[in-house]
Amino acid sequence: xxxxxxxxxNKPRAIRRLVIWYKRNSAVTxxxxxxxxxxxxxxxxxxxxxxxxxxxxxxxxxxxxxxxxxxxxxxESVVNTASSVVSxxxxxxKNTLQPLVFDPLKRLxxxxxxxxxxxxxxxxxxxxxxxxxxxDYAPGPILEGCLEAIxxxxxxxxxxxxIKTVKDAAEKIGLAELLENEIDNNRFELIDSGEPIGMxxxxxxxxxxxxxxxxxxxxxxxxNKAEAVYxxxxxxxxxxxxxxxxxxxxxIDRPAIGALFPTRDQTRPVLVLDVGANTDCxxxxxxxxxxxxxxxxxxxxxxxxxxxxxxxxxxxECKGNDLSLKTFELLSSEKSFDFGGNCEGRDVLSGNFDxxxxxxxxxxxxxxxxESVGGVLLDILRSELPRGRRGKVGSAFLKSNxxxxxxxxxxxEHGGALLLGVNGICxxxxxxxxxxxxxSALRLAHxxxxxGVMENLNQLQKLQVLNS
Numbered sequence: 001x002x003x004x005x006x007x008x009x010n011k012p013r014a015i016r017r018l019v020i021w022y023k024r025n026s027a028v029t030x031x032x033x034x035x036x037x038x039x040x041x042x043x044x045x046x047x048x049x050x051x052x053x054x055x056x057x058x059x060x061x062x063x064x065x066x067x068x069x070x071x072x073x074x075x076e077s078v079v080n081t082a083s084s085v086v087s088x089x090x091x092x093x094k095n096t097l098q099p100l101v102f103d104p105l106k107r108l109x110x111x112x113x114x115x116x117x118x119x120x121x122x123x124x125x126x127x128x129x130x131x132x133x134x135x136d137y138a139p140g141p142i143l144e145g146c147l148e149a150i151x152x153x154x155x156x157x158x159x160x161x162x163i164k165t166v167k168d169a170a171e172k173i174g175l176a177e178l179l180e181n182e183i184d185n186n187r188f189e190l191i192d193s194g195e196p197i198g199m200x201x202x203x204x205x206x207x208x209x210x211x212x213x214x215x216x217x218x219x220x221x222x223x224n225k226a227e228a229v230y231x232x233x234x235x236x237x238x239x240x241x242x243x244x245x246x247x248x249x250x251x252i253d254r255p256a257i258g259a260l261f262p263t264r265d266q267t268r269p270v271l272v273l274d275v276g277a278n279t280d281c282x283x284x285x286x287x288x289x290x291x292x293x294x295x296x297x298x299x300x301x302x303x304x305x306x307x308x309x310x311x312x313x314x315x316x317e318c319k320g321n322d323l324s325l326k327t328f329e330l331l332s333s334e335k336s337f338d339f340g341g342n343c344e345g346r347d348v349l350s351g352n353f354d355x356x357x358x359x360x361x362x363x364x365x366x367x368x369x370x371e372s373v374g375g376v377l378l379d380i381l382r383s384e385l386p387r388g389r390r391g392k393v394g395s396a397f398l399k400s401n402x403x404x405x406x407x408x409x410x411x412x413e414h415g416g417a418l419l420l421g422v423n424g425i426c427x428x429x430x431x432x433x434x435x436x437x438x439x440s441a442l443r444l445a446h447x448x449x450x451x452g453v454m455e456n457l458n459q460l461q462k463l464q465v466l467n468s
Contacts, residue, residue, distance in 0.1 A: 125154045125187070126449050128442060129226035132161035133196035133213040134233020136431050140169040142232065145438025147178055150187050152439065153446050157182075158226050160191045160217040191216060196233055199431060203236035206244065214238055218245040221424045228445040230416065232429030232438070239277055242422040249457055254278045255421030256289045257360070257428060258296060259367055263351035270348065271297055272311075272356045275363035275417060283326040286310070286357050287334065291460055292420040293355035294337040299451040301354065309343030309353035311362060317342065323359065331357075416441030418448060420457070425449055 130146055132139045139161050146157045159166065167190075170176045182188035194211035197203075206215055214233055218241045220226040231238045239255060248255060258273035273289050274281070290308050297306035310327055312320045317328050319342065331339045343356050348366070358366070416437070419426040427445045429437055 125156050126228070126446060127156045127158055127220075127226045128445050129158045129160060129191075129217040129220040129229045130442075131196070131214045131217045131229070131231035131233055131238075132159045132166055133193065134231040134238075135429065135433050136199070136232075137434060138196070138232065139166050140173050141434040142438055143170055143179070144173060144175060145433075145435035146442070147175060147182060147188070148435060149439045149442040150182060153443055155442060155446050156187045156189075157442075158189045158191050158217075158220055160193050160213045160220070161196075162194075163190050163192050166190060191220070193217075197237040199234050201234060201237065203234065203240040206237050206241045212237075212241075214241045215245065218242060218424075218426075221426075222246045227449045228425035228427065230427045230429060230438075230441050230445055232416075232431060232433040232441075235276060235428050235431075238426065238428055239419060239422075242419060242424065242426050246422055246424040249421055249423055249460060251460060252288055252292070252421040254281070254285050254288070255419055256285075256292060257363075257417045258293060258420050259363075259417040261349060261370060263349050265351045268303070268351060268354070269301070270351070270353055270356060271301065272348065272358070272363055272366065273420065274358065274360040275367045276360045277419070278360040279364075280361070281323065281359040283323060283330050286323070286327040286359070287330045288421070289357045290331055290334070290337060290339075290355065292457065293357060295456045295460070296418065296420060296453060297354045299453045299456055300447055303354050305338050306354035307338050307340040307352070309340050309347070309356045311348070311356050311358035311366075312342035312344065315342050315344060327357075416444055418444065423454075423458075425454060 130142065132142050132146075135142055143159065143166060146159060149155060150157060167176065167179075170179045179188065183190070193213040193216040194209060196213045197205050197209070206212060209215070214231050214237055217226075217229050217231065221229050222245050229242075235257070239257075242255065254274075255277055256274035257277045258271050259275045260269040261272050263270050271293050273293050274285075278285060294306050294308060297303045308331065310324065310331055312324050312328075314320070317332075318325075320328070324342075328342065340353055343353050345366075347353065348356055416427040416429040416433075419428055425445055425448045427441050427448075429441045433441070
C-alpha cells in the first residue's frame with residue numbers, strides 16, 4: 001500500500017476520532033465556550049471602565065485641575081487593575097482548559113504518525129486465513145473486522161465460509177462495495193467451505209466434516225497459502241483441527257491457549273496459559289507451558305528475561321495440591337528460563353510476573369472472571385459518583401478516564417489468545433467476538449508472524465527435557 005493511500009485512510013479516521021472525542025466531552029467544550037464568553041465580557045467591562053474614566057477625567061479637568069489629577073490617578077489605577085484581572089483570568093483559562101481541548105488532538109496526530117511509520121516500515125503484507133463462519137455472530141462482524149484490519153495493518157485476508165452467506169451478510173451491513181474493492185485490490189479472497197463446527201458440537205467433529213470452515217482455513221496454513229489462522233468458533237474444534245491438520249511441535253504433549261492479561265503497567269501485560277485447552281494436566285504439561293510462554297514473552301512481548309510464575313494458593317513451595325508441588329520441582333530445576341516461584345491470585349495482575357502457568361480448568365475460570373471486571377468496575381464507579389449538577393460536571397471530566405480503565409480491562413481489546421504448541425500461528429477468538437475483537441486478534445496474529453515466533457518455538461525440540 002502506497003504512502004498516499006495510507007494518508008487517505010488515516011486522515012478521515014483521524015477526523016472521525018476527533019469528532020467522537022468532542023461529542024463525548026461536550027461538557028469540556030461547553031466550559032471552554034463559557035470561559036471565552038467570560039473573557040469577552042470582562043474585556044467589555046474593562047472598556048466601559050476606561051471610557052467612564054475618560055469621562056470623569058474630562059469633567060474633572062473642567063472643575064479643578066488638582067481634583068482632576070487625583071481622579072485621573074484613581075481612574076488609571078482602576079483601569080490597570082481591570083486589565084490585570086482580565087489578563088490573569090485569560091492566562092488561567094488558557095493553562096487550565098487548553099490541554100483538555102488540544103492534547104487529544106496532539107495525541108491523535110502522534111498516533112497517526114506512528115501508524116504511518118508502521119505502514120511504511122512494512123513492505124510485505126502477510127496472508128491470514130480466517131474462519132469466517134466461526135462465532136456467535138458470524139459472518140457479519142467477522143467480515144467487518146477483517147476489512148477494518150486490512151486498512152490498519154499490512155495483512156491480506158483469505159476469508160473462509162459459504163460464499164453466498166458471506167455476500168448476503170456484506171450486503172446487509174453495507175460492506176458489499178468495500179468487499180468487492182478489496183477483492184479487486186487482491187487484498188481479500190473468499191474461499192468456499194461447508195458448514196462450520198457448532199459451538200455445542202464435540203471437537204472430534206472436525207475428523208468427520210473435512211470441508212468445515214475451520215478445516216479449510218487450517219489447510220491454507222498447512223499448504224503455506226497463509227501464515228496464520230484465526231477463528232472465533234468452537235475452541236476445542238480449532239485445537240483438534242490444528243493438531244490433525246498441521247500437527248504439534250515435536251516434544252510438546254499438549255498445546256496450550258495463552259491469553260494476555262492487563263497489569264498495573266499498561267505497556268507490559270502478563271501471559272497466562274493454559275486458559276482452557278487442557279482441563280486435566282500433568283506436571284510435565286505445565287513445564288512445557290512455561291517453555292512455550294517464555295519464548296512468546298521474549299519474541300512478541302519483547303521481554304529480555306521473562307519471569308515465570310506458577311499459579312498457586314500461596315507463595316511457599318510447600319503450598320498447593322499434588323500437581324502444584326510436583327510442577328514446582330520441575331520448574332525450579334529448569335535452567336532455560338527464570339522461574340520466580342509461586343504466584344498467588346492477587347499477584348497475577350501485579351506485573352511481578354511476565355508468564356503465569358496453570359491448568360486449563362483454573363486458567364479458564366480466571367479468564368472469564370477477568371472479562372467481567374471491566375464492566376462491573378465501571379458500573380460501581382458510576383453509581384458512586386455524586387448526583388446533581390456537580391456530579392454531572394465531575395463525570396464529564398472523569399468520563400475519558402473511566403473509558404480508558406474499561407478499555408484496559410476489556411477482553412475485546414486483546415481480541416484473542418494464541419494456541420501455543422502447534423506447528424503454526426493459530427489465534428483463538430472469543431465466541432462473542434465482534435469487529436473490534438477481530439481487529440485486535442488479527443493484530444496479534446500479525447505480531448506473532450512478524451516476530452518469528454514459530455522459528456524459535458521449533459528450537460524447543462533441541463532441549464534435553466523434551467527429548468527425554
